[in-house]
Amino acid sequence: GAGVSQSPSNKVTEKGKDVELRCDPISGHTALYWYRQSLGQGLEFLIYFQGNSAPDKSGLPSDRFSAERTGGSVSTLTIQRTQQEDSAVYLCASSFVSQVNYGYTFGSGTRLTVV
Amino acid sequence: GEDVEQSLFLSVREGDSSVINCTYTDSSSTYLYWYKQEPGAGLQLLTYIFSNMDMKQDQRLTVLLNKKDKHLSLRIADTQTGDSAIYFCAESIPGGTASKLTFGTGTRLQVTL
Numbered sequence: 097g098a099g100v101s102q103s104p105s106n107k108v109t110e111k112g113k114d115v116e117l118r119c120d121p122i123s124g125h126t127a128l129y130w131y132r133q134s135l136g137q138g139l140e141f142l143i144y145f146q147g148n149s150a151p152d153k154s155g156l157p158s159d160r161f162s163a164e165r166t167g168g169s170v171s172t173l174t175i176q177r178t179q180q181e182d183s184a185v186y187l188c189a190s191s192f193v194s195q196v197n198y199g200y201t202f203g204s205g206t207r208l209t210v211v
Numbered sequence: 212g213e214d215v216e217q218s219l220f221l222s223v224r225e226g227d228s229s230v231i232n233c234t235y236t237d238s239s240s241t242y243l244y245w246y247k248q249e250p251g252a253g254l255q256l257l258t259y260i261f262s263n264m265d266m267k268q269d270q271r272l273t274v275l276l277n278k279k280d281k282h283l284s285l286r287i288a289d290t291q292t293g294d295s296a297i298y299f300c301a302e303s304i305p306g307g308t309a310s311k312l313t314f315g316t317g318t319r320l321q322v323t324l
Binding site for chain 2: 100106129130131137138141144146177187189199200202204205
């Protein structure tokens with residue numbers, strides 16, 4: 097696609113439910129990143145994919161968080177047993193690894209609210 | 212360390228220059244970036260500078276890098292109301308995750324008439 101697409105744009109869920117967030121990167125971008133932006137906070141790195149593998153999962157806050165990427169394209173971030181502190185905007189970005197120094201292209205994010 | 216710090220808020224009058232500052236701690240940073248985030252939107256790359264440069268100019272934007280003090284700034288000339296947004300600086304660090312960026316907390320720029 098022309099840009100990084102994320103869905104849903106907004107998600108309200110009850111505490112304890114599982115949620116899945118989707119990211120569709122720019123076609124041909126081999127690198128994909130998930131970040132979390134909490135109110136008044138900067139961007140917190142969650143996980144990085146190169147192709148379908150995740151060389152760096154160091155930012156996932158707990159084992160309730162997982163992510164996968166299939167076909168070197170779409171990625172889903174799953175949060176199990178959601179907690180109120182999971183409320184944030186979840187941002188996805190992609191890049192050509194060889195052109196990474198030109199920065200990422202970000203999607204518009206999914207705003208997750210856990211009530 | 213990978214801390215990137217910014218002041219939280221800046222208010223300027225339309226037509227004035229804005230200067231947004233950032234400090235970082237990792238001297239091995241290779242590239243430094245400025246991103247803009249408008250309300251309800253993702254981050255948009257504004258400009259970047261390679262660590263062996265002191266200055267980069269791009270139309271109304273001027274980036275200054277002081278490697279000795281690990282200080283990065285973004286100057287916006289003739290600030291307009293459309294420049295109101297949150298501005299993030301970010302650094303990329305070689306090694307480990309090849310392309311992971313570390314972001315600052317963001318500076319909210321408010322442009323008043």
